[in-house]
Amino acid sequence: MAIREVREMGDDVLEKQCKPVTKMTLRTKILIEDMLDTMYEKMGVGLAAPQVGILKQIVVIDVGEGPIVLINPEIIETSGEQTGEEGCLSVPGKWGGIVTRPNHVKVRALDENMEEFEIEGEELLARAFCHEIDHLGGHLYVEKVEGELHDSPAYNEEDMEYEVEE
Numbered sequence: 001m002a003i004r005e006v007r008e009m010g011d012d013v014l015e016k017q018c019k020p021v022t023k024m025t026l027r028t029k030i031l032i033e034d035m036l037d038t039m040y041e042k043m044g045v046g047l048a049a050p051q052v053g054i055l056k057q058i059v060v061i062d063v064g065e066g067p068i069v070l071i072n073p074e075i076i077e078t079s080g081e082q083t084g085e086e087g088c089l090s091v092p093g094k095w096g097g098i099v100t101r102p103n104h105v106k107v108r109a110l111d112e113n114m115e116e117f118e119i120e121g122e123e124l125l126a127r128a129f130c131h132e133i134d135h136l137g138g139h140l141y142v143e144k145v146e147g148e149l150h151d152s153p154a155y156n157e158e159d160m161e162y163e164v165e166e
């Protein structure tokens with residue numbers, strides 16, 4: 001188990017196009033394990049390889065239904081629309097970024113054995129597919145945010161009881 005450092009917005013590595021994985025190596029297997037460990041440790045629902053500084057087309061996702069590993073993923077079908085808040089481990093301390101995404105997304109990818117498969121997701125999973133696959137093209141969700149991104153308030157239960165923003 002190894003937790004890798006998560007790169008943050010402003011780091012060039014997050015703005016580059018990632019390269020496809022051509023064969024599964026021990027190094028890549030370890031990378032995938034570390035990405036899963038890092039995602040769970042930081043309580044994210046997804047993580048893309050460039051977020052740990054590796055320009056490879058690899059994504060891990062877990063929206064609470066078990067881990068999904070996508071290698072060289074491609075969105076092949078979308079439908080519907082959802083608008084909601086999004087966050088990113090590479091953009092810490094921000095919240096309230098409203099992003100519109102398709103509500104239903106179908107992805108074609110390779111699994112850890114380099115076998116092709118297709119997977120479909122709705123709502124949060126569809127959003128995670130779009131968000132993480134964007135990372136592989138060097139894009140952060142902040143490019144798509146409608147309105148302003150806010151700083152996260154320090155969590156304080158007492159304040160939450162009476163503070164209402166006008």
Ligand code: ZN
Pocket residue numbers: 087088089090131132135
């Ligand atoms: Zn992200």
